[in-house]
Amino acid sequence: MIEREILVTNRLGLHARATARLVQLLSTYRCNVTLAAKGREVNAKSIMGVMLLAAGQGAEVILRVDGEDEVAAAEAVAALFARKFDEES
């Protein structure tokens, strides 16, 4: 299991389009993935789940990835957050 803290840096936070992008990315991996923030942990492969976090810009979320392709998945998620979901150029 991999656990890492990720900072939400894009201006709109984990809004619908960013969430959809994250969920679509994760659907290509087999591992289980959760995101946790403010005491709530959700399935990171569910759009409604991730949006329940209501994580805005500046929020710290904890990514937990468990499964055979966990390393690649964690890297991909961290890269997506770092790229601000490709929303801001």
Next chain:
Amino acid sequence: MAVGILLITHTGIGPALVASATRLLRQLPLRTEAFEVAYDTDSELMLPAASAALRRVDGGFGVLVLTDLYGATPSNLAAQLARIGTPVRRVSAVSLPMLLRVMKYADLSLDELPAIAAAGARNGVIVDDA
């Protein structure tokens, strides 16, 4: 095994939901169309155009028809459509969470999708006291 999706709604609702879902997912994995029913029209009169829309989204594995309000004219039209031969399942109270969840389970069969759609809508209702 790709099911078609047909939204049958009052004017303005279906196209807006499809446009929003397309914007969020960039591309919808299932053939999807929105059919608008104008106010105060006789559903009998709309049946030919609606069945043409149904055939356009059907890829041979049936069509999931999503209506906005159970018992209203669009949903009555959907009930008539279900009797013309193409395999159809109907779910009412279409919403963006419902549509997104259906698209996420795009590889499921027509008989499995109604439960997915219903759960999507139910899970989308959050009483926000945060």
